[in-house]
Amino acid sequence: MQLQLQHTVAGLALLAPGALALLRFSCSQLVVERLDPLVTPGVTGSPHVHQIIGGNSFRPSMDPGSLDIPTASTCTTCTFADDFSNYWEQTAILYFQARNGTFKRVPQKPNVGFEAAKGGMTVYYTPVLSGQGKVTAFKPGFRMIVGNPVNRAASDVPRQLTFTCLKDPYTRDGETKDFPKQPCPAGIMVNVRFPTCWDGVTLDPPDHQSHVAYPSSGTFESNGPCPASHPVKIPQLFYEVIFDTTPFNDKSLWPADGSQPFVWSFGDKSGLGNHGDYVFGWKGDALQKAMDSNCNINCPALKSQSIQQGNQCTVPDIVGEDIDGWLTELPGGMPVDK
Template sequence: MLVTPYATLALFAPSVYALLRFSCSQLVVERLDPLVNPGQTGSPHLHQIIGGNAFNVSMDPNAAPSDTATCTTCTFAEDFSNYWTAVMFFKAKNGTFKRVPIKGNVGFEASSGGMTVYYTPTISNTAKASVTAFKKGFRMIIGNPTYRTEAQAKQFRQLTYTCLQNANTRTGETLAFPTKPCPAGIMANVRFPTCWDGVNLDSPDHMSHVAYPSSGTFETNGPCPSTHPVKVPQLFYEVIWDTTKFNDKSLWPTDGSQPFVWSFGDATGYGNHGDYVFGWKGDALQRAMDSNCNINCPTLKTQTIPTGNKCAQQQKVVEDIDGWLTELPGGMPVS
């Protein structure tokens, strides 16, 4: 079991930390992955995408989202970044699949699904933030959808799940899917590395240009390795999957195993991963980090959640993702 007191304090005692915490509703749910499968209409597995409406099949790094997007699903109106994760499904005893819906986080209940996004510049409000905001063209991935063991998952340190006892639960994180019904749903937590090589905006595997601290974690003020000396904000997603309609244990496998599976076929949870394409307008993110904003951020322009919810895209890969499906979208096998 993993316990990260930072997440708890960030939610319940925000005066302890400088951070941005905001919601972004879903832009679209479909099989596109412009980082791993650029130019491919119909990526191997399904994703849920939030952020600016410049999201497309290729995401040309020379065409910054902040230059081409006309709206964003995020409450900070200058954030046209794109954030995405895989999609969770319930696997029934008869082998069919049902997409698990997403619900709003604490304080964002009006949001139509999506995610809560954090950018944290420092773990203490007594010190000036000294992080370098991501640059135009920056992108990264964390996690590996092929991983199926705890040892593999531990390489990423902070890709976890919280079995929500209520909406405010922020303890008891695990690397694998929860093994019992969660009264208020399952929250997937995706924390990205906080050290950058200072040169490359991307890398062939979309990970090598960033790193976790050489020891400890961001929350314990761990130092950056010499290969990646530039401290960047901690980017952190919270995604609340509304698994409550599947909590009846009579619906679960007769062997007692848990029934949830990621859209890439992972029934263990160890393949948890997230993708990011930077798209803040101008120097907005750097200003916010320098200001040590604390949830609210006067230096940034905001929009209402209903306004963000109006920003949406139609599926480019048109397929049924909401009915009871005989296979996962794209035909991904369960492993």
């Protein structure tokens, strides 16, 4: 565990010189199914499959006007026990497409030292850099999406959405916007970094994106300024998900033309449609306290639970379909890019 933390902190130091504090924690898998209360609220059987982590109040419809997430949740899959937020993304649902056209879901695995159930996710909240002012935690009702599943051009993909081909469990360099083209010895890590500037007013616009922005120049890591339209600095929310692609590393299993064989659950073979969703659900002012306390990995200001306790938090799969066997098509009948 300590070695993993050393590698992680070293990697973050390269990305964000001067950063003195961050939350980094494990969240176990809550459920995997075709639900998306942001994009298709109220629909049981959204177009494609997601992995969801966090509080067990997750449901097809999560109208902030009628659902108080911390009150409605009785458990969370995350290490910090006051975090009932829900996090989901397509990076958790990756499929291998065999030469005969059938699909097999790629299993996940946790970061070293984070024994989350079925892989789950590693989540980071990083405040602004040292000496650069106060970061404002997200507010009740806040939601956001980054990326777009229809993106197929690298120029349309933010630099903050990437893949890492793991040479070993500690690899943190060589990020790309598209899927790795060669077998990865220790699997594929997917990285999703959300915008760090907020308009200060809107909690969740219809597109779930226009209320947040990346810095107007430079980057979060270089302390780039927020645009005038989005002047409020918010924590950088960052997801890491690792897929164990090693059972599929034999290139004789790959397409005859040598192209990479992996496809997102929404039919994207490029990887450029990578995206992530977030529904804020921290209890009270717990996240603001953490951001103000300059917590470093662990956070005495927050109530914690063990990873094993988080593993016990689940919700029923209400869609009820086979997503793990050898499938003749992607769940929901999603077509694959040609």
